[in-house]
Amino acid sequence: MSKVELRNISKKFGDTVALENIDFAIEEGSFFTFLGPSGCGKTTLLRIISGFVKDHKGRVIIGNKDMTHVSSEKREIGMVFQNYALFPHMNVYENIAYSLKIKKINKKEILNRVDKYLNLVSLDGYGNRKINELSGGEQQRVALGRSLVMEPKVLLLDEPLSNLDARLRDKMRIEIGDLQKELGITTLFVTHDQREALTMSDKIAVFNKGKCIQIGKPREIYSNPKSPFVATFVGENNLFKAKIENSKAILNNNVILEIENDSVGNYISIRPEDMKILRRKEKEANTFKGKVEKIQFNGMVLDYVVNVEGIKFKVSELNNPYTDIQIGVGDYVFIVIHKNVIKILKDN
Numbered sequence: 242m243s244k245v246e247l248r249n250i251s252k253k254f255g256d257t258v259a260l261e262n263i264d265f266a267i268e269e270g271s272f273f274t275f276l277g278p279s280g281c282g283k284t285t286l287l288r289i290i291s292g293f294v295k296d297h298k299g300r301v302i303i304g305n306k307d308m309t310h311v312s313s314e315k316r317e318i319g320m321v322f323q324n325y326a327l328f329p330h331m332n333v334y335e336n337i338a339y340s341l342k343i344k345k346i347n348k349k350e351i352l353n354r355v356d357k358y359l360n361l362v363s364l365d366g367y368g369n370r371k372i373n374e375l376s377g378g379e380q381q382r383v384a385l386g387r388s389l390v391m392e393p394k395v396l397l398l399d400e401p402l403s404n405l406d407a408r409l410r411d412k413m414r415i416e417i418g419d420l421q422k423e424l425g426i427t428t429l430f431v432t433h434d435q436r437e438a439l440t441m442s443d444k445i446a447v448f449n450k451g452k453c454i455q456i457g458k459p460r461e462i463y464s465n466p467k468s469p470f471v472a473t474f475v476g477e478n479n480l481f482k483a484k485i486e487n488s489k490a491i492l493n494n495n496v497i498l499e500i501e502n503d504s505v506g507n508y509i510s511i512r513p514e515d516m517k518i519l520r521r522k523e524k525e526a527n528t529f530k531g532k533v534e535k536i537q538f539n540g541m542v543l544d545y546v547v548n549v550e551g552i553k554f555k556v557s558e559l560n561n562p563y564t565d566i567q568i569g570v571g572d573y574v575f576i577v578i579h580k581n582v583i584k585i586l587k588d589n
């Protein structure tokens with residue numbers, strides 16, 4: 242298991258800047274996620290770490306060894322690609338055994354290793370199956386087994402769950418998380434899905450347009466986004482332009498919110514679940530009257546859109562028997578925003 246250090250990595254494709262000055266370290270044994278929208282450079286960074294992309298600036302250090310000029314095969318890295326890239330003409334056993342054979346490991350050892358990893362990815366008895374006889378989730382497990390059987394020091398997973406349906410994705414998310422903990426392998430996981438990132442990671446690096454813009458534990462990223470981009474990309478948010486002065490935030494519609502202190506910025510951000518929605522006015526600061534424009538029922542959660550003098554607030558509530566009010570579209574309600582849930586952010 243190895244620490245991975247990325248030092249001043251930049252990469253251009255022609256005029257396209259794919260990565261700019263990526264500089265951080267990934268702790269040994271941790272589950273670390275690169276999160277960002279499509280095209281922000283995640284795959285390119287994984288390919289640089291694995292040694293598939295060589296002509297980049299900066300250095301890749303794995304387990305205190307500078308690997309920048311070391312060939313891909315010698316980096317002891319396992320990679321699972323988005324499309325799995327399994328060999329269709331080989332069965333499950335042969336797929337998993339392939340790299341061991343190339344390394345000329347003896348037959349008995351190969352047999353033992355493949356058995357061990359088939360078991361680890363819950364594919365006991367699947368050795369003779371053809372790849373096209375497998376479900377998406379099973380193919381995913383073969384791809385994982387094929388990387389893990391080499392007992393790499395670092396595991397790279399490029400959007401491994403994006404081809405699976407929602408239920409299976411939930412299941413594989415837990416399986417991959419458990420497996421990673423069991424093996425203690427340093428894992429770099431790429432996703433554009435904030436939910437995956439929040440649930441699986443020890444730490445998350447948020448990327449946008451080739452830059453890493455925030456690194457932190459899932460809770461830090463969610464609770465303390467440092468920029469408007471992170472605030473809206475990770476989780477739902479009410480992000481509004483505001484003029485900040487004298488412990489107040491003045492919105493474009495001249496609604497004034499009391500805020501905690503005079504932090505510097507030009508946006509306020511409020512999570513939908515951090516507000517209260519009431520039928521009757523209460524004597525609390527930051528209570529605003531608004532009209533319900535939309536209600537979306539999601540089973541566990543109710544999402545409201547409340548129009549307060551032209552500005553639309555998203556407010557979420559748990560759908561449970563303790564919610565004392567029935568609210569309909571067109572009703573007038575009051576939303577309450579405690580000042581400690583209002584974050585002040587600055588354009589970056």
Ligand SMILES: Nc1ncnc2c1ncn2[C@@H]1O[C@H](COP(=O)(O)OP(=O)(O)O)[C@@H](O)[C@H]1O
Binds near residue numbers: 257277279283285286
């Ligand atoms: N081989 C390539 N040739 C030219 N441009 C590329 C190549 N690979 C990636 N890019 C560009 O680099 C940027 C980052 O791509 P990528 O790393 O695949 O992003 P992500 O995985 O986050 O979706 C994109 O603008 C993409 O079009």
Ligand SMILES: [Mg+2]
Binds near residue numbers: 283284285
């Ligand atoms: Mg990609």
